[in-house]
Amino acid sequence: VVVSSARYCGIAALLRAGQDALVLEDPHDQAAMAFALLRVKQEPALETSLRAAGLAFAQDHQWAALAQRQSALYQQLAIQQL
Secondary structure: OEEEOOOOOHHHHHOOEOOOEEEEOOOOOHHHHHHHHHHHHHOHHHHHHHHHHHHHHHHHOOHHHHHHHHHHHHHHHHHHHO
């Protein structure tokens, strides 16, 4: 639920800060990391929503799901070429 910014971690570019994860601008900022982790621990509603969003994101980005979407795209393109 806490990730580094896109500058340090490419997956962060796909996440919505504050909705899918708490995004740290600088992963070396120990105070910011501690604050983010404490915030998740102290705010049960935030923890619940981040957990649900994280699980949904992970489900949507499994290799099988990505391959299925890619295959569907190729099929659409092939049909358009006919």
